[in-house]
Amino acid sequence: xxxxxxxxxxxxxxxxxxxxxxxxxxxxxxxxxxxxxxxxxxxxxxxxxxxxxxxxxxxxxxxxxxxxxxxxxxxxxxxxxxxxxxxxxxxxxxxxxxxxxxxxxxxxxxxxxxxxxxxxxxxxxxxxxxxxxxxxxxxxxxxxxxxxxxxxxxxxxxxxxxxxxxxxxxxxxxxxxxxxxxxxxxxxxxxxxxxxxxxxxxxxxxxxxxxxxxxxxxxxxxxxxxxxxxxxxxxxxxxxxxxxxxxxxxxxxxxxxxxxxxxxxxxxxxxxxxxxxxxxxxxxxxxxxxxxxxxxxxxxxxxxxxxxxxxxxxxxxxxx
Amino acid sequence: xxxxxxxxxxxxxxxxxxxxxxxxxxxxxxxxxxxxxxxxxxxxxxxxxxxxxxxxxxxxxxxxxxxxxxxxxxxxxxxxxxxxxxxxxxxx
Numbered sequence: 001x002x003x004x005x006x007x008x009x010x011x012x013x014x015x016x017x018x019x020x021x022x023x024x025x026x027x028x029x030x031x032x033x034x035x036x037x038x039x040x041x042x043x044x045x046x047x048x049x050x051x052x053x054x055x056x057x058x059x060x061x062x063x064x065x066x067x068x069x070x071x072x073x074x075x076x077x078x079x080x081x082x083x084x085x086x087x088x089x090x091x092x093x094x095x096x097x098x099x100x101x102x103x104x105x106x107x108x109x110x111x112x113x114x115x116x117x118x119x120x121x122x123x124x125x126x127x128x129x130x131x132x133x134x135x136x137x138x139x140x141x142x143x144x145x146x147x148x149x150x151x152x153x154x155x156x157x158x159x160x161x162x163x164x165x166x167x168x169x170x171x172x173x174x175x176x177x178x179x180x181x182x183x184x185x186x187x188x189x190x191x192x193x194x195x196x197x198x199x200x201x202x203x204x205x206x207x208x209x210x211x212x213x214x215x216x217x218x219x220x221x222x223x224x225x226x227x228x229x230x231x232x233x234x235x236x237x238x239x240x241x242x243x244x245x246x247x248x249x250x251x252x253x254x255x256x257x258x259x260x261x262x263x264x265x266x267x268x269x270x271x272x273x274x275x276x277x278x279x280x281x282x283x284x285x286x287x288x289x290x291x292x293x294x295x296x297x298x299x300x301x302x303x304x305x306x307x308x309x310x311x312x313x314x315x316x317x318x319x320x
Numbered sequence: 321x322x323x324x325x326x327x328x329x330x331x332x333x334x335x336x337x338x339x340x341x342x343x344x345x346x347x348x349x350x351x352x353x354x355x356x357x358x359x360x361x362x363x364x365x366x367x368x369x370x371x372x373x374x375x376x377x378x379x380x381x382x383x384x385x386x387x388x389x390x391x392x393x394x395x396x397x398x399x400x401x402x403x404x405x406x407x408x409x410x411x412x
Binding site: 312 | 369370381382385390
């Protein structure tokens with residue numbers, strides 16, 4: 001065991017100063033460097049108005065086409081060049097469309113080995129009736145993981161930009177939340193009361209049936225997120241926070257992303273894409289079938305629903 | 321069926337032109353919303369219901385609501401039209 005230092009002795013060491021600086025308890029420059037208090041720069045109001053007037057006068061003189069000959073010529077050239085570029089762009093795009101191969105032809109470059117493989121042996125290898133879902137969540141599960149990460153990072157960036165402190169939120173909660181809206185709108189609340197459960201059930205249905213019917217994690221998550229937004233718009237943030245606050249948001253979001261990562265890693269480690277693996281595929285058509293698609297759909301759905309709701313809440317109020 | 325699809329396509333083009341020529345931001349968002357809804361019906365006609373669901377939820381729902389929230393935040397939706405007029409009178 002190492003020698004114990006007294007407190008005075010410890011305060012002289014480098015480690016103490018480093019950790020003090022790291023935790024931000026003491027600014028190393030305060031008290032060490034001579035500082036002058038910052039003076040606020042005061043500009044009288046008359047000066048500001050005069051400057052605005054001057055700049056307006058200058059602007060009027062410059063852009064007056066009768067006085068300024070160069071501006072007139074520039075304006076004409078500008079209009080001509082803009083029209084030319086628009087027409088040229090339309091022409092190039094139409095030319096490109098006319099050079100595309102005809103729709104539904106057998107020799108098209110789309111009909112190659114990859115799509116043939118997906119269509120012919122997709123059902124045996126993934127066990128999903130919905131080929132699109134089976135394709136993006138097993139053959140291209142890594143790809144979809146990147147997309148889910150993009151959603152996560154986008155929400156983090158919006159949080160960094162728009163998140164407010166709890167103290168400010170509490171102060172503004174009473175006055176600012178619905179300054180321009182009628183509180184307790186009867187029509188909106190009545191509609192939301194009927195529609196919200198239906199929207200939630202429809203979203204859950206889309207997510208859970210992602211491998212059997214059209215849809216999947218992204219569509220179902222978007223539907224559920226819209227339902228949450230409708231609920232918030234009708235009943236306010238205080239009622240929503242009873243079942244969905246920042247704590248639950250963080251848990252749901254991070255758990256979903258980590259679960260997707262773990263399931264995907266396991267799937268790839270034990271042999272993916274047609275190699276013999278021991279994840280049971282079940283009987284195609286049953287709700288508990290097709291291996292990893294169902295749990296991954298649930299993860300993606302949670303992630304998307306949380307993202308939609310978080311965007312709205314952060315834009316609207318600056319907090320979840 | 322083809323006539324119906326052609327009508328919807330024409331509506332899409334009209335919407336796209338109207339969005340860019342509308343002076344009022346609120347109006348252009350509403351037109352954009354209807355554009356997304358028609359697009360969702362078109363996806364349904366093209367036999368891709370999963371895209372239709374996503375388009376209806378994201379394009380017509382969440383995106384326009386985010387636009388509304390942003391407009392409210394930058395105070396582009398004017399509820400009271402009194403204060404700007406007063407300021408203009410003072411400057412004159």
